Amino acid sequence: MARFKQSNNCVDCKCKSSIFKALSSTELDLINNNRYEVSFRAGEMMFKQGTPSPHFLCLTTGLAKLYIEGYGKNLILSLVKPVEYILGPGIYVDNRHHYSASAVEDSTACLVDVTSFKQIMRSNPDFSDEFIRRISIMTIFNFEQFISLTQKQMNGRIADALFYLSDQIYEKNPFEMTISRQDLADLSGMSKESAIRILKELKDEGILSVNGNILHILNPQQLKKISITG
Amino acid sequence: MARFKQSNNCVDCKCKSSIFKALSSTELDLINNNRYEVSFRAGEMMFKQGTPSPHFLCLTTGLAKLYIEGYGKNLILSLVKPVEYILGPGIYVDNRHHYSASAVEDSTACLVDVTSFKQIMRSNPDFSDEFIRRISIMTIFNFEQFISLTQKQMNGRIADALFYLSDQIYEKNPFEMTISRQDLADLSGMSKESAIRILKELKDEGILSVNGNILHILNPQQLKKISITG
DNA sequence: GTTATTAATTGACAAATATCAATTATCGGT
DNA sequence: ACCGATAATTGATATTTGTCAATTAATAAC
Structure with a gap:
């Protein structure tokens, strides 16, 4: 409690x-x-x-x-x-x-x-202006998320989530992902199993290193490309 | 112009x-x-x-x-x-x-x-209060849409879109849908072909009548059920 | 430390959905 | 009423994604 x-x-x-x-x-x-x-x-x-x-x-x-x-x-x-x-x-x-x-x-x-x-x-x-500015920024972020989740395929959505975690939340590149795989899935609008599979794919392609909860985006350019092509 | x-x-x-x-x-x-x-x-x-x-x-x-x-x-x-x-x-x-x-x-x-x-x-x-109230209502609506588009299957999403059109926009039940099928698809986050197919399914099941752009929700209870079960 | 519980992982399969191609219907402008 | 352009429809197929079941790894409680 x-x-x-x-x-x-x-x-x-x-x-x-x-x-x-x-x-x-x-x-x-x-x-x-x-x-x-x-x-x-x-x-x-x-x-x-x-x-x-x-x-x-x-x-x-x-x-x-x-x-x-x-x-x-x-x-x-x-x-x-x-x-x-x-x-x-x-x-x-x-x-x-x-x-x-x-x-x-x-x-x-x-x-x-x-x-x-x-x-x-x-x-x-x-x-008041500052508060409205802040909720507006959140709304704009929601729009981006909206597009990511409704128009991109799973790889693109995971790429977006990884950039979000690395750039906005943990603000490091090798970062410790303190959220669970289920949370990553809930952030990307897919099943936990799919999220895990895509992490593995990215790992196999050498774009991402995955050691437990320590993630390292090894090839941001390539990951950005995946984010854009959806 | x-x-x-x-x-x-x-x-x-x-x-x-x-x-x-x-x-x-x-x-x-x-x-x-x-x-x-x-x-x-x-x-x-x-x-x-x-x-x-x-x-x-x-x-x-x-x-x-x-x-x-x-x-x-x-x-x-x-x-x-x-x-x-x-x-x-x-x-x-x-x-x-x-x-x-x-x-x-x-x-x-x-x-x-x-x-x-x-x-x-x-x-x-x-x-200012009234304005913030209004953008808040929009945000809440966006949340509902978010859930509909990311967690429901196509039938549920179309059901939600139909209720939106009938209840919120045209405010009639047999209503003339002045948006195109593509727009309906863009509102439901799916391809135009899928949207059309589901309209047809609902028609075949007697839940909806479709005559060109005149739509009539014949069985709102059943449609609501489809909305909820996803 | 050991065990119970939860989280993560993997593979096989089924379901949902998009894409592509081919028609058919509809509508605005003659 | 006719014609061209656009929108709607349909079917066949490929792709994407989720579900289920089984296993392994990690973690917390004793």
Whole structure:
């Protein structure tokens, strides 16, 4: 289960460097007074699709996955690393979560009352602009994912997922893939067995090295080509 | 080609009933002074993915499709009917269109300067809240579509598309499908031939009647079942 | 350390879907 | 009403992908 603890305040927090940079100290105080800190173990669910959504979450350490629970399978929308906030579209619609979130690695997060958030959204246009900019970037990313998953074949989708992991999430090239093969499959819209098979193919072709969870993209040009040709 | 004409003003326009209801008359004047009206023939492109996006568009008559141009194929994100605005995520990111828009039926629209829009977004929290609410609804819809296209088989996807057309777009049950079979395929993420075949199957099973472009969902319960079982 | 449990892997096969080619129907412009 | 161009339809086939079952590897709990 999640463990609760109250820590120091928002004013000193590194989260400030993120979306909160536009906030005045008064506004930071408001956030600070309406939040609490939680930690999650790897595998724990942070919140579940369909449940009420009274907070937004700011991930301070660890790694989380956001995923839609579909018909028997999950679809991973994105991975979230520190320091990034998680705030779904339900906040302004029905106050429900429209996707679930789970900790992939041991994680800590701040939960902040949505009411305070919305209040600041209405009074601070810079913050509001920045927030809209961020959800717009997520939407654009969703579009790319949409095209990848609906129009590319499996090799192209895995290539896209590998670049996503290497470039956006772990930001290294030999990287330790802390998500499971099933997660990789859920991120690429295919069965776990297919994902594994394609990793193996890429390995056999010398494009990728696979040692357990340590992946190394050996030939990015070739992998990019696979991503484009689908 | 698109024909331009200046018409009466926003204050009397039925668009007011939509997102603009939160605007003061001063703000409506600002919009009114920074807009122009355009008409499009069926098939004409309204704007193209990748081009600069200096306006937002409010569809006043007709029907439009919003679609991502992928690798050889298109993916229709949504259909837009009057009175609805079209404003992509690029506005707050890179000032580019991230999808294309085309008129499916003869259409007219108002183009409004984005700068005026953003100005009002910053000064009118009610308007801003309403706008965020709307893009959130679109995001939620995209999620549903995402699940439909990535986790359901063709029958389920066509079922979803048929309900979308009947319930959301044409709002009738025997309805005239003004989009082409190719568009239906682009909306369901499959080849045109497959889309046609499934329409035929549904027809043979007595669930749907198909007479040219007049479609009639004869057995909604059964079709809903197909949607759910995938 | 040992064992129980879960994750990863592999192969064989079945199902779903796209592609290609060939017709047929439909529609806008004479 | 006729003609050319485009859209819709159909069938045959190849490709892609998932499913199932069996095995091996890795991990966590004792």
